[in-house]
Amino acid sequence: MSAPPAPSPSIWIAADAVDRARPRSKQRQLGASDTVCERRAAYVYHGWPRTDHVISRAAILGTYIHEGLTTAAKREFGWLVEKRVADEEIRGTIDIVQLDQATARRLPRRLRPKVPADVNTVEDIKTKTVRRWDRVLRYGATDAELRQVHTYARVLRTHGFLAVDGQRALARLGPIPVERIRIRFIDRDSGEEHVQEIPYDPQRAEEARWWLQRITETKSPEDARRDFYGPGIDTVCDFCPFATACWGAPAAGRPVQANIVRTDADVAQKLADYTAAHEQWSAANRIKKFVRKAVDATPEGQYGAHLLEWRSPESAQEEPDFRQIIELYDDLQVPIPTVPDKERMVKALITAGIAVPMRKIKKAASRAISVSTAAK
Template identity: 55%
Template sequence: MTATTLTPGAPGSIWTAATAVDERRPRSRQTQLGASDTVCQRRAGYVVHQVPRTDTPDTRAAILGTYIHAGLLESARTEFGWLVERSVRDDQIRGHIDVVQLDEATAARLPKRHRPVEPAQVLTVEDVKTKSLRVWDRVLRYGPTAAEMRQVLLYADLLRTVGFADVAGQRYLHRIGPIEVKRIRFRFICRDTGEEHVDEIDFDPWLADEARWWVDRVMEADSPEELTRDHDGPGLETKTLCDYCPWVSKCWAGAAPGVPAQTILVHDDKDREAALEEYVKARERASAAKKRQGVLRAMLAASPEGVYGANRLAWKGGNAVEETDVQALIDKFENADLPVPMAPDVDAMVTTARLGGVAVPLRKAAGQKTSRTISVTRAPKVA
């Protein structure tokens, strides 16, 4: 047997085909601002000003999400007769709504053969989002992000102002004109476990106006650079949207090679002073939170697993730690006529040398450096 892990773009990788197909999808090539582009003002600006993409980020997780999404929606269409993947647009923005559940009064305006088998109680716009297990707890706790909410509010607003787009395959929907959305729904699906979670809120026209105002700001800007970066940049310990943004090198251009992109946010000593002030405050908050977390962890140490209010308590670990049985391993090698390595045990030699008072000789390790850490302490008062 041969085992090979293929990197993206490696000869024979199936992702080469999947990425090529994804790049040809109409949504990947559209130049009009899409409701799903409204995740960052600067990024939306790049779309509106048709700035060529500068980067080809890793899209494998997004492509998997698209496959799951398409499969679920198609099943809902064929099994439940749901109205799925419908286009909306005006002269500013376009979008594809995952699901529209028509109420009885609106459904009655359609030709009989197009009416849903079971109309909804209220006209609802639904967005299906796939999420990884890593963020699932956050989804259950806090529901949609502000950007996800904005996206669906824009869909609902397009429906109430324009209605369905006048495109092939949905002209019968376009003919009924603007429709009054009453509710928006998020259906979250966990990519790793299949768990399904639904959040619903009543449609609020004020929130829709706010989402429109966000789009207006983007449209009014003379260049993308006038617009705010709504994310913290690439290369951080916790990945951000910037790590997957097709304009990341343009957006964060200017950092010296080998230093973080975020260095471009500091221009002078005033910026340094402000960053250090904020750093100290963040460190104090983190330290106080960590201390309190330790106390709470100790308080809960004897509590049985279970659901308490909005939280579930579970215990992990606590099992015996396994280590290599060196003698048994040597026996196995000898029984199998395998050579037992006789290389010096450096750790043991260093320990013995130190115990015997012998200085351990050191030399610079080729090409390796210690990690650079920050130290921020109170500056002496200037008299």
Template identity: 35%
Template sequence: MSIDPGTITVPDLWKGAHRDDRTRPRSRQRLLGPSSIGLCRRRAAYEVHGAWPTDLDDNMHAAILGTWLHEGILRVLAEQYGAHTELELTNGVILGHADVYWAPGGAAPGVVEDVKTKSTRALDVVVRQGPSQHEWFQVHLYAHLLRTGGLTDHPHLPTGKPLPVDAVRLRYVGREYGQVVVHQRMYDEDVTRQALAWAEDVLESAEPEAMPRDLDGPGLSIICDNCPFKTACWNIDEISDDRAPQSILAEDAVGVTDALRAYADAAEVESAAKKRKAKARKTLDAADPGTYGAFKLSWSGGNPRPPEPDPAAMIRVLEGLSLDIPMKPGGRSSRTIGVTRVPEAT
């Protein structure tokens, strides 16, 4: 029997992966999770009020790859080092799953750890700027729930009883090349209090729309781009004429004035910064690559380019041959904004 390989059905990996991802407990969680605290109050409020997601994208390949890598990392830490992993924690209001708990032993302190997989670009931000506030909030809340008896069913640890946590750790792993960056600090009650106050603000909200949008919105924030409540939050279905979602923030004269002030202020700072940057760039023009104090200098480019087509010369040749020049629709030019400050009346 001869079979054409081209007729054999190949199951769609990503369709199955997205269906699998949506059935995970974390994806269906209704209580406020530590991973949402400190990120965006309106997004967290949608979760707390049980709003149904308006944006369940089927292109979250990187996130799902990160989930698969994450599971492998936790398995290695558990099997090779004896770590306790995937601990469900709750106080009845906040529900979270701590990645790793290292129980104290001998001189070793108790440590709660969160593992995050990142793209190379995102990992570079962590190296340069350190963990974000919401990431420190997250791991401190895990520590708080462990310290206050929030552990639920567990095969090896006592549940419902306080467990010692002296330090918190964030372990970042690069998805492309496996780079590892670790940040850790001693547990800080002040950070926990700030995180709990942030959570309380959301939990007391009457509705999601009562909470502010803490991020810049679609096209300006990757978190907003991938938010499951993006359409509801930014009223994207109601925006016409290809206007930016952020245009809903300037619905009246006050909103327009605030945006103009922000634009003018930023433009003035940007202009001054560009001048300083341009002078510094010219100052460095003859500097050799290397490390200078807290800075590393490197150079790229400067190579000769191959010849390129000359559009103007091509047009002249076609015109000389009395041939029609092929044209394509011009479309519309991009709109240019002009913002100037009105002099104060004397």
């Protein structure tokens, strides 16, 4: 008898191997895309080896979409794509540069855009999952995203394109007076596109530079702040290549966050954080409750920048139809179980003024935290 055929390997094994071989994945110099978290940037800056490898399928898909879109933009619009910049502190690859006419004229014809921009524009493409899409439409780019794209623009303004093979003609242009930032969001599920354009902000670019400077002033990554709350809370930590270096390995049955609380003073600080967060949450929750009541008579529709929809819980829920179930049992000639109706029996005792007999039971549930102010 011949052996059964070997199961097909997961295609993600191949995708991961290709992703790991990319120059970006091997790069050890601080890049603008590392500026999402202070601590993570410090690990890169101090040359620490990566401690974690998690395949982020969503990120790999994002890379594929990215490549497809930038290739198409280069072919159809003649935009400059995937161009490298660097200064003494940071390097990066800009997704798209759309030059204005005056700057483009200084280039060989083959490098000029088919449609020049009215002002020199640096563009970054961000793909997002459908879960994050609502946030994109409401609030636009995050601080980290604005920091990254302003860093690219600043380096282009001060140093121009990096003089490396494939872009030496661009490097000869010298510093490029970038005036506009464009962040193009793409919904990874539907392909929907949302473009946010803002003027280049020298103040924000300077703040991004200070941010980098703080990293270069650290003696070790431990001096840098964790900007996220760790695996299981923030996705960026779930896929961070330094997660174990940052939080340590978890003790049996404990989350990794428990590793960083060692002394009573640490506990006191965390409980103070909890109380402060609770105060903010209850203030915000009161506002939400107030608004819910205030717009109670308002029909669905767009009001200013916001869309109002009413979701009726009844329409979204389903429950077994016992009438039909009984008929079905009857048709099938299956005996209908006759279990006591506990709720009705308890209600009947209460109505008759008879004490309901109680017994203690233990339910397995995760522990809930309770934090209150201690007596002095």
